[in-house]
Amino acid sequence: MAFIGLLTLVLIALPHGLSYSQREILVVLTINILVVSSYRLLTLTGEWSLGHVVMMGVGAYASALYSKEWGVPVPISMIIGALTAGLVAWGLSFPLFRMKGFYFLIGSFAAGEIIRLLWKRFRDPFGGPKGIKRIDPFPDIDLGFIRIDFFDPVNYYYFTLIIVVLCLVILWRIEKSLIGLTFHAVHWQDKLAESAGVNVRDYRTLALVISSTFAGLAGTLLAHYIGTVNPNGFDIEQMVFVLTWAIVGGTTTLYGPIIGCITLTALNEIVLRELGLEQGRPLIYGLILIVSVLFMPKGLEDVVKRGVAWAQLQIVKERTNGV
Amino acid sequence: MESKILKVNDLGKQFGGIKAVNGLSFVVKEGHIHGLIGPNGAGKTTTFNLISGFYKPSQGSVRLFDEEISGLGMYRVARKGVIRTFQHSTLFAEMSVLENVLVGTHMMFKPNFLAALIGNERAIRDQAIKRSREVLEFFGLESFTSNLAGELSHGHQRTLGMAVAMASNPKILLLDEPFTGMNPEETQSMMGLMAKLRDSGMTLLLVEHDMTAIMGLCDRITVMNFGKLLTEGKPLEIRNHPDVIEAYLGTRNHAT
Numbered sequence: 329m330a331f332i333g334l335l336t337l338v339l340i341a342l343p344h345g346l347s348y349s350q351r352e353i354l355v356v357l358t359i360n361i362l363v364v365s366s367y368r369l370l371t372l373t374g375e376w377s378l379g380h381v382v383m384m385g386v387g388a389y390a391s392a393l394y395s396k397e398w399g400v401p402v403p404i405s406m407i408i409g410a411l412t413a414g415l416v417a418w419g420l421s422f423p424l425f426r427m428k429g430f431y432f433l434i435g436s437f438a439a440g441e442i443i444r445l446l447w448k449r450f451r452d453p454f455g456g457p458k459g460i461k462r463i464d465p466f467p468d469i470d471l472g473f474i475r476i477d478f479f480d481p482v483n484y485y486y487f488t489l490i491i492v493v494l495c496l497v498i499l500w501r502i503e504k505s506l507i508g509l510t511f512h513a514v515h516w517q518d519k520l521a522e523s524a525g526v527n528v529r530d531y532r533t534l535a536l537v538i539s540s541t542f543a544g545l546a547g548t549l550l551a552h553y554i555g556t557v558n559p560n561g562f563d564i565e566q567m568v569f570v571l572t573w574a575i576v577g578g579t580t581t582l583y584g585p586i587i588g589c590i591t592l593t594a595l596n597e598i599v600l601r602e603l604g605l606e607q608g609r610p611l612i613y614g615l616i617l618i619v620s621v622l623f624m625p626k627g628l629e630d631v632v633k634r635g636v637a638w639a640q641l642q643i644v645k646e647r648t649n650g651v
Numbered sequence: 652m653e654s655k656i657l658k659v660n661d662l663g664k665q666f667g668g669i670k671a672v673n674g675l676s677f678v679v680k681e682g683h684i685h686g687l688i689g690p691n692g693a694g695k696t697t698t699f700n701l702i703s704g705f706y707k708p709s710q711g712s713v714r715l716f717d718e719e720i721s722g723l724g725m726y727r728v729a730r731k732g733v734i735r736t737f738q739h740s741t742l743f744a745e746m747s748v749l750e751n752v753l754v755g756t757h758m759m760f761k762p763n764f765l766a767a768l769i770g771n772e773r774a775i776r777d778q779a780i781k782r783s784r785e786v787l788e789f790f791g792l793e794s795f796t797s798n799l800a801g802e803l804s805h806g807h808q809r810t811l812g813m814a815v816a817m818a819s820n821p822k823i824l825l826l827d828e829p830f831t832g833m834n835p836e837e838t839q840s841m842m843g844l845m846a847k848l849r850d851s852g853m854t855l856l857l858v859e860h861d862m863t864a865i866m867g868l869c870d871r872i873t874v875m876n877f878g879k880l881l882t883e884g885k886p887l888e889i890r891n892h893p894d895v896i897e898a899y900l901g902t903r904n905h906a907t
Contacts, residue, residue: 510762
């Protein structure tokens with residue numbers, strides 16, 4: 329409990345110690361945490377997709393278009409946008425889940441590229457290679473005594489934080505439920521799961537749809553903040569970053585990918601920016617990936633686990649010494 | 652009073668030009684332990700895979716009571732009440748023993764997405780855990796509940812495989828070579844478990860190599876050779892049947 333309280337305080341105080349551009353990065357980081365956490369839900373069933381960031385893009389494009397073209401109020405367009413991503417994922421599941429493992433990985437990449445090319449090809453309504461600009465921002469909230477302007481990154485950070493924490497709670501509940509157990513079962517032995525009456529295909533589809541819906545939601549959060557979306561914002565390079573966060577962080581715990589995302593973003597924004605090495609980001613990410621797979625195959629989460637175990641041991645030792 | 656639970660009629664499976672199973676017919680009676688034996692390559696495991704829905708038959712039918720179940724696909728066959736185990740120790744090795752059996756209760760206690768979302772799964776989960784603990788107790792695995800399945804000894808892993816299958820309360824249990832790789836004590840205790848299952852009213856169909864186990868356990872035995880039915884009968888009849896001896900040991904001419 330004390331830990332959660334402290335974490336809450338830190339998360340609330342965090343933006344006030346940062347510069348304006350760092351606050352903007354903080355918003356994007358919070359959104360990316362949702363992207364990588366939702367990605368992890370899919371990996372629970374043992375499938376790794378290369379189309380996850382495109383699903384995020386589907387949410388972003390959908391919500392932008394609903395609000396811009398049809399005049400849907402932004403909060404509602406965000407929800408429908410996220411559901412659209414889920415729906416598209418459901419449609420894609422029919423061809424994709426004829427495949428497993430490596431073939432699914434490549435299939436998901438191809439499916440994602442098709443969607444991205446559609447965005448590029450059709451100026452109407454997707455805006456072609458330049459994408460959609462001047463997306464309606466999230467509306468200000470006027471409570472009479474106080475007016476919350478979501479153009480301010482601090483306010484938008486709080487808003488995003490609440491949404492992301494809510495989503496993480498939902499993802500956590502799904503994983504700890506019997507559904508989550510079935511996801512694990514499908515991952516480790518799909519034949520045995522099937523012989524226990526599990527419709528393996530349905531469960532894979534469920535995981536893909538849930539993870540894509542949350543990715544779509546993350547996309548809408550991003551779209552209405554930066555006000556523009558374009559096909560290159562959701563390309564394979566972005567996907568590789570998500571993969572790197574997940575692998576460096578580890579995917580056996582909920583916090584693993586989050587740690588991976590925070591660590592690498594901090595490294596990127598603080599260290600690389602200071603050193604002026606931003607251009608070398610893909611190179612350095614590649615290096616980090618190789619090093620972490622070689623020396624830390626279980627990810628950063630394993631380091632945390634060992635640290636906690638060590639700390640507990642020290643406490644026990646101290647107590648026994650005291651007695 | 653013994654009704655026919657499983658009827659296999661003129662079953663066949665062709666892989667390219669090879670007929671692995673060719674016009675096989677037999678009947679399993681309720682409450683029996685039925686053995687399916689034969690020399691290597693006789694098509695036993697293929698038959699097994701046809702019944703459990705792993706393969707689609709090229710010909711013939713499999714009926715559970717009077718319902719056609721062949722070609723349905725594995726999870727649908729399982730939902731009808733025909734549950735199989737696998738050769739070797741096919742388990743969720745990275746999950747705990749209790750979780751393994753919980754997956755087995757999947758059909759009895761359907762996970763509910765909405766309940767999971769609002770965190771209101773307690774009731775159904777408690778029932779599933781209760782059922783799992785009962786099954787573990789029946790199989791004498793209750794002291795390993797929180798161990799990882801992969802940590803168990805070979806004998807216990809095989810027993811757990813049966814527990815996972817039994818957790819769904821099947822109508823008939825198909826066991827694929829349950830005695831493979833077991834030492835004599837493990838074989839003995841496994842035989843005890845199967846007899847216990849039969850006494851509780853379960854029907855078992857097992858494919859096996861271990862002759863002592865088969866002869867000591869089965870009520871009825873079907874012998875296959877080259878994908879076809881060789882003969883069928885009680886263990887004693889099978890043991891002395893000249894065709895069976897020939898199939899396993901070769902003809903007198905070969906011997907001399």
